[in-house]
Amino acid sequence: MKLYLVKEIFNGEERLYNQAIVTDEEMIIWTGDRNSDKIKMFIINETIDISDKFVMPGLIDCHVHIASLENKPESAIEWSKVTVDALENLKKLMSAGVVACRDLGSIEGVTIGISNAQKEGILTRLPKLISAGRALTATGGHGYNIGIECDGIDEFIKGTRFVIKEGADVVKVMMSGGVNSPGEEQGPPEVNQEEINATVLEAHARGRKVAVHSHGNTAIKRSVLAGVDSIEHGVFNSEDVMELMLEYGTSLVPTLSAPYYATVEGIRQQPDNPDHKKSKEVVKKHNKATLKAFSMGIPIAMGTDAGCPFNPHDRAFYELVLLHNIGIETADVLKIATQNGAVLLEQDQLGAIASGKEASFIALDRSPFEDFSAIERSKQVWIKGIKVL
Ligand SMILES: [Zn+2]
Incomplete structure (x- = not known):
């Protein structure tokens, strides 16, 4: 199992701080506060410290x-x-x-x-x-x-x-x-x-x-x-x-x-x-x-x-910038680009960071809630629990 320590998350619905994500193979099995005692329940083989990053569904x-x-x-x-x-x-x-x-x-x-x-x-x-x-x-x-x-x-x-x-x-x-x-x-x-x-x-x-x-x-x-x-x-x-x-x-x-x-x-x-x-x-x-x-x-x-x-x-990613530019709020743009797509394409395992979802997410250096152009800069990408970029 892998433990990801994260500064800020957009989980497909809302923005949360100081989070942890636990994955097993290709799936997310737990998310929550990074100081929670519950993390001790899991046998962690690898800790990925991205506690300066913003993480959202791919x-x-x-x-x-x-x-x-x-x-x-x-x-x-x-x-x-x-x-x-x-x-x-x-x-x-x-x-x-x-x-x-x-x-x-x-x-x-x-x-x-x-x-x-x-x-x-x-x-x-x-x-x-x-x-x-x-x-x-x-x-x-x-x-x-x-x-x-x-x-x-x-x-x-x-x-x-x-x-x-x-x-x-x-x-x-x-x-x-x-x-x-x-x-x-x-x-x-x-x-x-x-x-x-x-x-x-x-x-x-x-x-x-x-x-x-x-x-x-x-x-x-x-x-x-x-x-x-x-x-x-x-x-x-x-x-x-x-x-x-x-x-x-x-x-x-x-x-x-x-x-x-x-x-x-x-x-x-x-x-x-x-x-x-x-x-x-x-x-x-x-x-x-x-x-x-x-x-x-x-x-x-x-x-x-x-x-x-x-x-x-x-x-x-520039589609998100264009949606933001016409006046759609950050949280709504991120939802459009993740959860709403999962619904339309009937991919229930995608579009959210939550227990039972696929570990397919991206990490950004800054929070788009503070600076939307963060979405345009370099990103780390995981697909099914494997870091691909
Ligand atoms: Zn076309």
Whole structure:
């Protein structure tokens, strides 16, 4: 058994001082005051004195892409490189403090191979990966390079069954175009009501949640009415649709990083691309809609969309800074990035520091309650009781 002596903890709910954590193999078996007599009950083989550090559950990134390519590889050699790069991206996420993540669309569903490997007990010193595999999209729709093109109820049912047959842990649907796609409204709908209804029925019947890429209001509303589990992005969400989300218990994964990096890095690297300039306006609307959703009580989980253009895996922690910057308090941001993700991804063993939870946590040099930028600095990372960084 290992004993960790810690200055301050955020346990997934609240901030506590002068704490101790006792772990056995990969699990936490006790937490409490570091001066408690109860510690003597345990046979401690190793004491890890991090009594100058702040410890919190590892981050859960509910929206990443670790193998999202524009063009399909043409040989086995190129495919093997795709897998190696995907593993490297998982390592980068880990360096950002991520201990579990959900890939919402990969070329030919290749990340399912990595998730399957973890289910067999290998690659377990990397963040836990939950994979959608290929996304479902309309013909020519958003992200068709990482998706299966479906049209009509029958093809959406077939597509859902197909990705589940391939091993998808969750079903991803591209409900709308991108923020700059042409259409009557921004983020125009690309999938109709009957198609998403059929997809959700089929996925839920087979025990899979449904996550939808949705920017425009029409696409979000259709998704909520169909009973999807999470709206990803939700840039142009309006208050009446948010009311519906509350009623239906729909979660929101805002991915503030996506338009942020498109604006900051996009403009820097491609100053003449008009899409990046438009992103500035998108950022404003997105921030406003996200804060409104939070204040209304819609469950929010952290997601970065890392792996999309200009959006780096090794800076996943920056999503927390962006959530903090729009006015969400520190404790709530930390909860969004840990416990709320565990709930959405149905990973009960993660998202908290408590007896019975997995010993997957991170240590920071300073408390983010005193200086939020602590989250951006170097961190120590443990996954299943093993120090990986
Ligand atoms: Zn995405």
